[in-house]
Amino acid sequence: MSTRGADRVKLAIQSEPPLPTKYPLLYDFEIKLELPAIMRDVCGRWSIDNPERYAFKYADPPPGQPGKFGYISEENRHDLKDGDILRVALSPDIAAQEHFHAMRQAGDPRIRHNAMVEIYRLSKDQTFAMKFINLNGMDALVAMIQTENHVTEQDASQMASMLGAFQELMEHALVSWSTLTQNFVNKLILMIEKSRPLEVVRSPIVAKCLSILESILLSSSDLSESVMQGIQLDDIIRFMQSPSQEVQQYALALINTMLLKAKDKQSFFKQLQEKRYGKLIQQHVYGKYINKSVPREIAHELYAYQTHSLNLVEPTMRQQFDRANPAHEQAIKMLPKRAFPDDYIDDRPRSPSAAEQHWKQLGFFNTDPRLDFNEVPPGVLALFCMIHFAKTKHDAFTHLLFSPSDNQCPFARASISLTKILCSIFKIGEPPSDLAYNFLPMLLWSDNPLEEIFCATIQLLFKTWREMRATEPDYEKVMVVVQKQIVTIVQQGSTLSSFDVFKAKLFELSYKKIISESEEKTQLLDDSVWNSKPVTELRDKLRPEIEGLVKQQRLKQLVEGALFPKISALKKSKRAYFYCRLSPNHKVLHFGDCEENARPTLDALDNKIPVSDIRLEIGRDCPHVKDPRTKGTKGQVQPELGFSVYFEGEQHLDFVTPNESIFAIWTDGLSVLCKDKLISKAATEELDTLLHMDLKLRLLDVENITIPDQPPPIPPNPPNYDFAYKLD
Incomplete structure (x- = not known):
């Protein structure tokens, strides 16, 4: 949505088509003057009769170049800016009638072809689309598509124009x-x-x-x-x-x-x-x-396919172990047979005591292993991941179970925790985002993508366990490190062309490399130090200063600005963008149309919103999230990625962010501008990380020194002050 500009703009006006006798005009366009009055003035200068047959429209930009398109109407005339180029063309009503009749002519095929090309071009404009549809143009167009052939190259070009016009008309949601x-x-x-x-x-x-x-x-x-x-x-x-x-x-x-x-x-x-x-x-x-690099449109579709294939395990992830389910029972019985084949005769253990020992050696938490799969997620998905590993990587499976170790990692318990971590990292059960395009090539040609990831990461988990010389009390710390290792490698995206490459990169990222990062160091420190009273009081004292730093960082990123898709153009074939950024003095939001990957200057953004007037709405309360026209469509706005800025009453600028990180940055920054607190989970995590780092630096001098819970007592006052000496 645009703000209203000045009362007068300077622009150029041409005839359509350009004629030698109709010289272009440099025109002072009065925003408040009625459009018919301006058209009469322009037609009078060019000696054009019947000005009511004409309307202003934006001049077509050069091929491949960005630019405005469509007719000027009372609704959008306030979007005119200095330097715009307009053309005097047939009005939408007249153009729709002429092209409608031309496309139905049975004579010269070139007339029909040219009419379809023009209809395709003009159908992007909603005013023309409405006039054309009111003439039953859509019914005629559909009938032509159903009956026309495309034998010759000209026929093929005409059919492409008809299909394109149909798409453009349907985009306006009028039919x-x-x-x-x-x-x-x-x-x-x-x-x-x-x-x-x-x-x-x-x-x-x-x-x-x-x-x-x-x-x-x-x-x-x-x-x-x-x-x-x-x-x-x-x-x-x-x-x-x-x-x-x-x-x-x-x-x-x-x-x-x-x-x-x-x-x-x-x-x-x-x-x-x-x-x-x-x-x-x-x-x-x-x-x-x-x-x-893979084109963004292709990358998005590959990402969507990856998401759909990973989500196939969602029903299993949400299902507890069912004793009445033969597949579940068969899987739980297969696991010890794969680990201890010599102890089984005709699918039965040699003795009940042997079976109990097998469950213990496999690392189950409960005496009845079926109870270990009651937590959802990961449910019985963890069991099937373990079976897949035992069947397809049997040597590695037995190596993990029987390699000599003083403190063996519990395989079953670790597998269940790891499966839950993988479900979180890959967001199993969540639909694909319309704006995401990051994919892992190795997952695209795998028949069992999540199970294959499990096979690589369970071996990493055991490797990290050994490197940390972990014991039972260290279990959660090991899981923190393993999750960080997996996330770090997954973020490398398109470089992961195969599971062998994925596994090699995982194994290169050792435990020592992970804990060298200050954030992970603080997670592994003794909780008793961080929770002691003196450190807690110091943390509370430092928090306002650190919170101020996070707020400054958020505002700095708003000053840098970001690119957002227009809500009306979320379909990839119609992608359009606007850029928004905050002025350096933090008093005005600037925004305007731009091309993908562009980064316009502040002066190039014509629209302005005073910060003092804004109000922030997030998620399901936003108008573009609640809009029924986006429900059930590919362009549906995900509530967790949408927000709106209200200004001048009920006018609003709607945003959709490509990921949670940018959503957090902008909602935090706008909240700060509205004098509210930081609201995102990411801001809380950054604040905690910076506090930990600051505290760590301040506590270096007391390393290996026990910090008392209470301050030392203040000694009583001395009986006299004779020891004092005053210098003259």
Whole structure:
């Protein structure tokens, strides 16, 4: 949302199309003057009759360059800025009528083709879209898509324009997806089936068909089932080999949505495995970018697929051990057989005492090991991870159990804790974020991604246990270190091309490297020192100063600014951004439109909000989070990543952050500007870390000295002060 600018702006006005007799005007555009009056003045200068047939619109920017688009209306005229270039063009009403009639002509095919190109271009504007739809233009467009062929190259270009216009019109949410018919869906599927992956001429058609089918799956409950049943999975997977990045992107997106909507996700994922989907991604998608960065749109779809595949273990993670479940019973009985095969005859232990000893040696906490899997998460997922490790890495499994050690790490207990840590790190059960794009390549072509991660990290856990010379009381400290090791390596993202690389990097990050960081040192210090009364009082005394440092850091990052997606353009095919930053004097928020990866200066951001007027809303109370138009869509705003800044009454600027870190920075900074406290968990953690570091430095001089709980007593006053000596 923009703030109102000055009452007059200086801009250029051209004719459309540019004519030699109509010289461009440098015009003082009065914001408060009615648009028809300004149009009459401009048309009078150019001797143009019937000014009511015309309207102002932004001049098209150069190809590939950012710029404003659309007609000027009473609603958006206050967004005009000095230096804007406008054109006098046919009004949306007249343009919609002329192009509507032209696209239905049965004569010259070039007229129809040019009309469709213009409709595609103008449909991005909501005013034109509304006029065109009111003429039953959408019905006519859908009918043409269903009946037209695309044999020649010109036919293919016209079909691409029709599909593009359809997408643009649907973006305005003026027509419900439920109004589409089965015949329309069948036509889209037929165009996909008849296209070949390497057919570059028809790549725009294929990409748009894939994108529209994805939207139908997300937005139409009536037609989603027919899409799922009508599409042949082979027809989509083969587009992984397409040379077109756009086709690959939308093929990935469609498969991700099909996986999201599948009633039996396990069965659908198994079909993908049987068709070597992961290997095709490795060879033809990720393989194209070995020596360069993966485009963000592709990276997002790979991240989404990774999230969906990891989330397949969510039902197991949320399930306790069920004695009536044969799979659970079979798994719990298989574990000791894998560890002690010589002690079993016909799947039974030689003696009851041997079975009890086996459970103890395996490191279970309870006498009945089934009770160890009652905690959810990780539930019985931990059991199946242990079985996978024992079956696929049997030598490593037996090595961990039987390697000589004075204080052996309890395998079962450690496995359960580790599985819970992995579920937290990889956010099992959470849907993919619309703005995230970080993925681990090794997970994309693995049939059992979480289980394979477990196999590498359980070996790391035992290695760290030995390095720390840990005993039973050190168990939680070991888990803290192991979690830090895993998180550190996982953050390396795209460098983890295989599980062998992942394991090697894990083993390189030793326990000593981890504890060299001050944060981990403080976590491993004796709690009795930090909880003593003198240290607690010192911490309370230092807290306001450290809290001030955290607040300054938050405000400094707001001054640097950040890029945010526009809420109305969350779909990746329509991605648009604005940049927001705080003025150095902390009195004004500046924001304005910009391109991705841009970092505009303060002067380039035209819109301003006085800090004294702002009010912060977070999460589910934000209007863009509550907006029903985003519910159930791919662009749905996650409450934990959204916030809004209210100003001038009920005007609001809506934000969606790509991750929790940026969300914490901005909500903390805005809270400070609103004279409130730091509110994020990240701020609390940073404050605690800085306090620990400051205390550690201050306590260096009393290292190995016992700090008393009470201050030493003050001695009584002396009987006299004769020992005092006054110097003259």
